[in-house]
Each structure stands twice: as C-alpha cells, then as structure tokens.
Amino acid sequence: MSTFVEDLMAEVKAKNPNEPEFHQAVLEVAESLALVYERHPEYRSAKILERIIEPERVVMFRVPWLDDQGEVQINRGFRIEMNSAIGPYKGGLRFHPSVNLGILKFLAFEQVFKNSLTTLPMGGGKGGSDFDPKGKSDNEVMRFCQSFMTELYRHIGANTDVPAGDIGVGAREIGYLFGQYKRIRNEFTGVLTGKGINWGGSLIRPEATGYGAVYFAAEMLATRGETLEGKVCLVSGSGNVAQYTTEKLLELGAKVVTLSDSGGFIYDEEGITREKLDFVMELKNLRRGRIKEYAEEFKSAVYTPADPNLDHNPMWDIKADCAFPSATQNEINGKDAENMVKNGVFLVSEGANMPTTIEGVRVFLENNVLYGPGKAANAGGVAVSGLEMVQNSMRLPWSREEVDNRLRHIMKSIHKTCVETAERYGTPGNYVNGANIGGFLKVANAMLDQGVV
Numbered sequence: 001m002s003t004f005v006e007d008l009m010a011e012v013k014a015k016n017p018n019e020p021e022f023h024q025a026v027l028e029v030a031e032s033l034a035l036v037y038e039r040h041p042e043y044r045s046a047k048i049l050e051r052i053i054e055p056e057r058v059v060m061f062r063v064p065w066l067d068d069q070g071e072v073q074i075n076r077g078f079r080i081e082m083n084s085a086i087g088p089y090k091g092g093l094r095f096h097p098s099v100n101l102g103i104l105k106f107l108a109f110e111q112v113f114k115n116s117l118t119t120l121p122m123g124g125g126k127g128g129s130d131f132d133p134k135g136k137s138d139n140e141v142m143r144f145c146q147s148f149m150t151e152l153y154r155h156i157g158a159n160t161d162v163p164a165g166d167i168g169v170g171a172r173e174i175g176y177l178f179g180q181y182k183r184i185r186n187e188f189t190g191v192l193t194g195k196g197i198n199w200g201g202s203l204i205r206p207e208a209t210g211y212g213a214v215y216f217a218a219e220m221l222a223t224r225g226e227t228l229e230g231k232v233c234l235v236s237g238s239g240n241v242a243q244y245t246t247e248k249l250l251e252l253g254a255k256v257v258t259l260s261d262s263g264g265f266i267y268d269e270e271g272i273t274r275e276k277l278d279f280v281m282e283l284k285n286l287r288r289g290r291i292k293e294y295a296e297e298f299k300s301a302v303y304t305p306a307d308p309n310l311d312h313n314p315m316w317d318i319k320a321d322c323a324f325p326s327a328t329q330n331e332i333n334g335k336d337a338e339n340m341v342k343n344g345v346f347l348v349s350e351g352a353n354m355p356t357t358i359e360g361v362r363v364f365l366e367n368n369v370l371y372g373p374g375k376a377a378n379a380g381g382v383a384v385s386g387l388e389m390v391q392n393s394m395r396l397p398w399s400r401e402e403v404d405n406r407l408r409h410i411m412k413s414i415h416k417t418c419v420e421t422a423e424r425y426g427t428p429g430n431y432v433n434g435a436n437i438g439g440f441l442k443v444a445n446a447m448l449d450q451g452v453v
C-alpha cells in the first residue's frame with residue numbers, strides 16, 4: 001500500500017468510525033487512484049479524493065408511522081448527497097433493516113463513479129431507511145412511504161436530487177413516494193425514476209440493471225472471442241436485478257442454475273427455464289414469498305438454507321463458467337472466490353453493489369478472471385434512470401427498442417472506457433482500475449473547473 005493510501009485510510013477511519021463498508025469502498029478506489037496521482041499531482045494538491053469522500057450533505061430524519069394495529073412505529077430515514085460536480089445527485093433508496101449511515105455512504109460513494117461512467121450528467125447520492133418491507137401490508141408500506149417523503153421532499157427535486165429504487169424499493173414503493181411528493185409540492189415532475197409506465201416511467205427501466213450486467217459480460221467475453229451461448233451461470237439474489245439478469249441470460253442461450261434470498265439458495269441442475277422464471281417473478285413480486293418455494297414447486301431443484309456458521313457460501317462452490325452476484329454487498333469472500341476459480345468460473349459481472357470483499361477481488365484479479373466490478377457492470381440501471389429523466393424533460397416517451405439500444409450502447413461505452421483506461425495506466429485487463437479511474441477523471445476535472453467548493 002502506498003503512503004498516500006495509508007495516510008488517507010488512517011484519516012478516513014478516524015473520521016468515519018464504525019463504517020467498514022465505507023472504508024472498503026474508499027480503499028478500493030484509493031488504490032486505483034495512486035496510479036493517477038503519480039502522473040497528475042494537480043488532483044492530489046487540490047485534494048479531489050479527500051473532497052469526494054466527504055458527502056456534500058447528509059440528511060438524517062425520523063420516520064414515524066402507524067402499523068395496521070394502530071401502534072406507532074419509528075424508523076430512521078437518510079439521504080446522502082455525495083457529489084454534484086457533474087449533475088444533480090442521483091441514486092437509489094434502500095429499505096432494509098441493515099441500513100445505516102456507513103452502508104449508505106459506501107453506496108453513495110460508489111454511485112459517484114458509476115454515474116460518471118454512464119456518460120450522462122448525473123452526480124451521486126443514495127438514501128433509504130432501516131424499515132423492512134418484508135411482512136408488511138401494502139397499507140403499512142404506503143403509510144411508511146408517505147411519512148418518509150413528508151421529510152424527504154424538502155431535499156430533492158428534478159434538478160437537485162432524483163432518487164430511485166434499490167433493495168426493498170420497487171414499483172410499489174416508488175408509486176407511494178411519488179404520490180406523496182406530488183401531493184405536497186403540487187407539481188408533476190421527474191423527481192423520482194423507476195416510475196410506472198403510465199405516469200412518467202421509462203420502458204426497460206425495470207430490466208435495465210440486469211440486462212446491463214449481461215451486456216457488460218458479453219463485452220468482456222468478446223475480448224476473448226467468446227459468447228454467453230451455452231455458458232453455465234450462477235446468479236445470486238431473486239429480486240429485480242437477479243430476475244432480469246436471468247431473463248437476458250436465457251435469451252442469449254446461457255443456462256442459469258442458481259438463485260437465492262437471505263434464507264438460502266436453490267440449485268437447479270437442469271437450468272431455470274422461462275416458465276420457472278415466471279414462477280419466481282410471481283413468487284417474489286406479487287406473493288412476496290421465499291425462494292425455498294421454488295424447490296417445492298420444481299423437483300429438479302435443491303434448496304440449501306443459509307448457514308451463518310460456515311466460512312463460505314456453498315452456492316459459490318458449484319461448477320460453472322460465469323457468475324452474476326445480484327443480491328447484496330460482500331456476498332463473495334476470499335474463500336468463495338477461490339472456490340469459484342477452482343470450479344471453472346472465469347467471468348464475474350457484478351449486478352449488486354460491492355458484492356465481493358477486497359480479498360475476493362484480489363483472488364479474481366490474480367487468476368485472470370474477467371471481473372466486472374459493480375460500478376461498471378451494474379451501471380445500466382442508473383443509466384436508464386438518466387434516460388427516464390431525459391424523457392421526462394422532453395415529455396416524450398421512447399419505445400422499448402430505442403431505450404434498449406441506448407442501454408446497449410452505454411454498456412459498450414463503459415466497457416471501452418474501462419479497457420482503455422486500464423491499459424493507459426499500465427494495468428491491461430484490470431476492470432477495477434479502469435472503472436475507478438475512468439469514473440474519477442470526469443468528476444475530478446469538473447471539480448477542478450468549479451473551484452474549491
């Protein structure tokens with residue numbers, strides 16, 4: 001580790017105690033930027049990274065609501081407005097009991113670089129709450145969302161900060177949040193993305209993150225003259241990103257054999273077909289059930305419950321060619337990464353944000369795995385959110401084909417930026433450096449132009 005990185009990390013840890021995920025995200029970027037700082041001391045003297053690390057604004061607020069029994073419940077709400085050098089703050093809202101300041105800061109920090117890579121004018125932000133939508137009635141979710149927006153509305157706006165979905169925030173939640181914003185502000189604007197198609201949403205936004213992660217994988221494979229046809233793929237998660245990753249993989253002739261949720265994973269050796277995926281979509285999006293039910297429905301599948309006492313996840317110990325982690329942060333540790341390499345996995349395209357630990361990333365890079373980090377591979381979601389903002393400004397919706405073509409083009413361009421930047425900075429094939437440096441340069445140059453703000 002260079003002295004620059006050591007000093008920076010000591011300060012980050014001292015100023016942001018008890019935020020391990022944030023430290024991890026900063027360390028990964030700082031290590032890449034050490035290569036840039038050797039050539040461009042102007043970024044170092046202007047303390048660009050030190051400024052990016054400090055959120056422009058953090059809003060933390062009380063979210064009181066009444067449950068179906070009439071009892072008062074209190075959650076904590078957050079919005080991290082991380083960086084607005086290249087556009088309005090943009091990034092999702094996460095509703096999950098694990099949400100805290102450190103997790104949202106890591107996500108907002110990643111978002112700054114990711115949004116820059118999309119080529120669209122979007123700054124970085126993230127928000128959410130420790131509210132758990134699991135097991136709540138629609139009315140409870142609505143009352144929570146209305147209370148959340150009753151504070152959040154002051155801080156956001158179509159040209160200021162545009163939230164969207166993330167874990168636990170899908171079409172239902174965005175609908176309730178948008179309804180409350182419109183009621184309070186008395187205006188119909190593109191203040192949120194991921195909206196319903198009849199009220200300002202964009203076609204392909206629900207599919208975009210998953211499709212994008214697969215397009216990115218196809219680009220990586222093309223560098224070795226390969227395609228996804230016939231590849232055996234591990235997909236984790238079973239929510240929005242996992243579902244549309246699976247859909248696109250099936251379309252391109254790959255075989256998907258796993259899906260998971262926080263309870264455990266299913267392994268279907270025969271492969272998840274279109275019909276089985278429809279079952280998962282109904283199970284997760286409408287009935288809001290557990291993935292375990294897949295193995296009860298389809299006899300070709302085996303369900304393995306999650307075991308917190310194991311030092312690895314047996315799902316990552318299954319023979320396969322490609323992996324698409326699409327659940328949550330740090331779901332692949334060093335041991336998992338070793339198991340994957342041992343079992344033949346030679347491509348990892350991250351649909352989730354930071355699903356691989358620092359040790360896991362090291363294993364992938366040392367073993368020449370085609371490793372697409374989340375901030376590049378899953379940027380398709382926010383990219384189509386950016387396209388939703390464009391359509392809202394024009395008050396003109398685009399066709400499915402138009403949006404999908406633009407998404408493909410953006411993923412191709414992100415891939416090209418990663419490859420060319422990694423090469424320019426002396427680490428060919430290293431998508432981590434390519435994404436970190438490629439995302440950084442645009443933001444850093446904008447910050448230099450705009451003075452010390």
Ligand SMILES: NC(=O)C1=CN([C@@H]2O[C@H](COP(=O)(O)OP(=O)(O)OC[C@H]3O[C@@H](n4cnc5c(N)ncnc54)[C@H](O)[C@@H]3O)[C@@H](O)[C@H]2O)C=CC1
Pocket residue numbers: 165166167168169170209237238239240241242260261262263326327328329351352353378379381382
């Ligand atoms: N929705 C989007 O457009 C984007 C999402 N992402 C990332 O993709 C990942 C998945 O998000 P979505 O599919 O949108 O959320 P979702 O709420 O639709 O699905 C989340 C999935 O992850 C699983 N999960 C959550 N916590 C878990 C845990 N602790 N252990 C095991 N499984 C767990 C859930 O059971 C569920 O299957 C997250 O890392 C998110 O930040 C990244 C870019 C955009």
Ligand SMILES: O=C(O)CCC(=O)C(=O)O
Pocket residue numbers: 090091092093111114162163164165166193353378379381382383385
């Ligand atoms: O669509 C968006 O604005 C946010 C997507 C998101 O939260 C992410 O890229 O992690």
